[in-house]
Amino acid sequence: MEKTKIENDYILEVKNLKKYYPVSRFSISKNRAYVKAVDDVSFKIKRGTTMGLVGESGCGKTTVGRSLLRLHDITDGQVIFDGKDLSKIPEGRLRKMRPQMQMIFQDPYSSLSPRMPVGEIIGEAVKEHNIVPKSEYRSYILKVMRDCGLQPQYFYRYPHEFSGGQRQRISIARAVALKPKFIVCDEPLSALDVSIQAQIINLMKDLQEQYGYTYLFISHDLSVVEYISDTIGVMYLGSMMEMGDKKRIFENPMHPYTKALLSAVPVSDPDVKMNRIILSGDIPSPVNPPSGCKFRTRCQNCMDICAKKAPKLKEYEDGHLVACHLYSQD
Amino acid sequence: MWKYLLKRIGLAIIILLGASALIYLLSMLMPADYIDNQTSAALQSGAMTMEDVMRLKELYGLADKSFGGIVKSYISWLKSTISGDLGFSFLYGKPVTKVLSEYIWISFMIAFISYILQIAIGIPMGIKASVSQYSAYDYTVSVFAMMGTALPSFFLSALLMNVFAIKLGIFPLQGLTTATTVFAPDEHLKILLDKAWHLVLPITVLTLLNVGGTMKFTRTNMLEVLNSDYIRTARAKGLSEKAVTYKHAFRNTMIPLVTSLSGMLPGLFGGAMITETVFAIPGIGYMALRATRQGDIPFIMGYNMFLAILTVAGMLISDIMYMVVDPRVKLS
Numbered sequence: 001m002e003k004t005k006i007e008n009d010y011i012l013e014v015k016n017l018k019k020y021y022p023v024s025r026f027s028i029s030k031n032r033a034y035v036k037a038v039d040d041v042s043f044k045i046k047r048g049t050t051m052g053l054v055g056e057s058g059c060g061k062t063t064v065g066r067s068l069l070r071l072h073d074i075t076d077g078q079v080i081f082d083g084k085d086l087s088k089i090p091e092g093r094l095r096k097m098r099p100q101m102q103m104i105f106q107d108p109y110s111s112l113s114p115r116m117p118v119g120e121i122i123g124e125a126v127k128e129h130n131i132v133p134k135s136e137y138r139s140y141i142l143k144v145m146r147d148c149g150l151q152p153q154y155f156y157r158y159p160h161e162f163s164g165g166q167r168q169r170i171s172i173a174r175a176v177a178l179k180p181k182f183i184v185c186d187e188p189l190s191a192l193d194v195s196i197q198a199q200i201i202n203l204m205k206d207l208q209e210q211y212g213y214t215y216l217f218i219s220h221d222l223s224v225v226e227y228i229s230d231t232i233g234v235m236y237l238g239s240m241m242e243m244g245d246k247k248r249i250f251e252n253p254m255h256p257y258t259k260a261l262l263s264a265v266p267v268s269d270p271d272v273k274m275n276r277i278i279l280s281g282d283i284p285s286p287v288n289p290p291s292g293c294k295f296r297t298r299c300q301n302c303m304d305i306c307a308k309k310a311p312k313l314k315e316y317e318d319g320h321l322v323a324c325h326l327y328s329q330d
Numbered sequence: 331m332w333k334y335l336l337k338r339i340g341l342a343i344i345i346l347l348g349a350s351a352l353i354y355l356l357s358m359l360m361p362a363d364y365i366d367n368q369t370s371a372a373l374q375s376g377a378m379t380m381e382d383v384m385r386l387k388e389l390y391g392l393a394d395k396s397f398g399g400i401v402k403s404y405i406s407w408l409k410s411t412i413s414g415d416l417g418f419s420f421l422y423g424k425p426v427t428k429v430l431s432e433y434i435w436i437s438f439m440i441a442f443i444s445y446i447l448q449i450a451i452g453i454p455m456g457i458k459a460s461v462s463q464y465s466a467y468d469y470t471v472s473v474f475a476m477m478g479t480a481l482p483s484f485f486l487s488a489l490l491m492n493v494f495a496i497k498l499g500i501f502p503l504q505g506l507t508t509a510t511t512v513f514a515p516d517e518h519l520k521i522l523l524d525k526a527w528h529l530v531l532p533i534t535v536l537t538l539l540n541v542g543g544t545m546k547f548t549r550t551n552m553l554e555v556l557n558s559d560y561i562r563t564a565r566a567k568g569l570s571e572k573a574v575t576y577k578h579a580f581r582n583t584m585i586p587l588v589t590s591l592s593g594m595l596p597g598l599f600g601g602a603m604i605t606e607t608v609f610a611i612p613g614i615g616y617m618a619l620r621a622t623r624q625g626d627i628p629f630i631m632g633y634n635m636f637l638a639i640l641t642v643a644g645m646l647i648s649d650i651m652y653m654v655v656d657p658r659v660k661l662s
Binding site: 071095096097098099102103105110112113114115116124125128129158171 | 558559560562563564565566567568569570573577578581582584585656657658
């Protein structure tokens with residue numbers, strides 16, 4: 001009998017994810033204020049694809065990424081990874097599952113322990129989780145290093161001896177050495193030079209083709225996201241504003257915020273007339289977000305209803321979801 | 331590395347010269363010098379005249395208190411010191427080096443045992459407190475640590491003496507040996523146990539005073555490391571909390587810890603002046619306090635120079651250790 005392949009081709013399903021941080025530990029009033037870093041976000045990622053998550057600084061992208069791997073506990077909601085609800089798994093079993101879901105951190109300078117040589121940084125968890133038999137350990141680590149463009153003699157060197165790009169290669173090698181299925185890439189390029197960014201993103205794409213990883217790619221750089229992603233989610237102040245296939249988002253952005261973001265992408269041709277949408281004001285405080293639609297304070301198309309009712313995320317095209325009152329909410 | 335060491339040693343010599351000049355000046359300017367202290371009774375009763383006193387001062391080199399005189403006597407002190415002769419202690423009637431080498435060991439033993447206890451208690455407490463930050467354990471340990479650090483040593487000594495020696499009578503009040511028992515010279519074990527019994531309270535005092543500092547230092551540095559990004563990386567790797575705490579966090583906390591603790595090592599020879607005096611333990615600190623009160627200039631100079639060398643050596647050791655434990659640091 002042929003074994004039926006798992007029907008569920010979504011590796012990750014996030015349902016109504018919420019993460020609130022209390023503002024003060026020693027609040028006197030009963031109604032403690034919360035920073036709603038992530039407020040009711042839902043999405044799915046297909047196996048072997050890349051989802052790009054974009055938004056301004058402080059919009060909750062990183063918090064989403066960390067919540068998915070339960071690097072911190074979530075306030076409410078579900079994260080279903082490979083059919084298992086991560087938020088309900090006890091700590092000990094979650095630890096055993098960690099190799100399957102890895103993270104590449106933003107800052108390659110601070111995310112590597114300064115007192116460990118590269119080989120140990122990459123190999124420590126490989127040993128811990130018995131990813132390969134002991135006899136193959138060394139050759140396996142060297143192979144991972146080679147895959148990530150690191151030379152074998154780096155094995156005994158310390159992280160401080162490397163440049164940012166090489167350090168990010170170490171971070172990637174560290175993550176992929178565990179043979180993960182899913183990798184959260186938390187702005188892995190933002191600390192790097194543009195020329196290095198290209199190398200790293202190509203490395204990540206190559207690795208994906210070779211090993212079929214699923215990525216959640218968090219970034220505020222739309223051109224990078226366009227290059228690597230299959231689907232894109234746009235976040236603003238802890239909420240998902242628009243979500244869909246890359247092509248649809250870039251060709252037909254529907255939400256005013258997405259339009260503003262896309263109009264801000266630099267174009268290399270100086271003769272192109274830019275029709276930039278300038279967002280005035282700052283991102284509002286996530287402690288007291290605006291009523292109704294969170295984006296209304298900076299939106300060009302703000303209407304009366306926007307202050308009263310929060311728009312729901314609704315599907316308007318095939319696989320293209322928008323949360324905006326400009327479109328029929330019924 | 332060698333160049334760095336040479337530079338540091340050169341610097342240390344300058345520091346020591348400056349310190350010695352300052353200490354010499356200050357001790358010469360003390361209002362009553364050694365001879366005044368020794369002869370005041372005889373002078374009052376008329377057994378000695380002012381001329382006798384002046385002659386004695388001449389003999390001890392204390393007569394000329396003008397600036398030029400002090401400079402002259404300082405230079406002669408410096409000359410003999412460089413040749414290795416620290417002079418003769420007025421009070422103890424022995425060469426200063428001999429007094430130092432005789433009384434240093436008991437002080438070192440007390441300090442070393444309390445140093446070991448301080449590490450063995452303070453570091454694990456600090457780690458535990460940092461791992462469970464803001465817990466009841468953390469607060470309790472921190473409060474007791476602060477209390478220990480804040481208490482003056484003479485007060486803590488008096489407190490322990492009152493409770494354990496006077497009220498409960500478990501430990502002896504003072505001294506290093508029991509005066510009422512006579513041991514045969516070959517009863518080594520009994521003599522040793524008797525001494526150890528006398529040292530329990532002073533060692534407890536020193537440990538209580540210092541353990542808080544070590545604990546706080548460990549806790550602060552652990553917290554800093556525990557909040558760093560690579561700890562999150564280690565957790566994301568799926569390492570056990572124990573591996574995260576000890577292999578990643580503590581290993582990086584070791585850098586400041588080893589640096590500061592190894593810097594303390596030379597200071598262990600310096601003696602605990604107040605604690606030794608309160609418990610009447612004939613250690614180097616106790617001897618130094620007596621000599622200072624009496625204006626025993628050669629001993630004051632010898633002892634303070636010894637302390638200065640220990641301090642400089644401590645700084646040098648902690649710099650070198652910093653390089654040994656932190657792969658990022660290369661001294662140049």
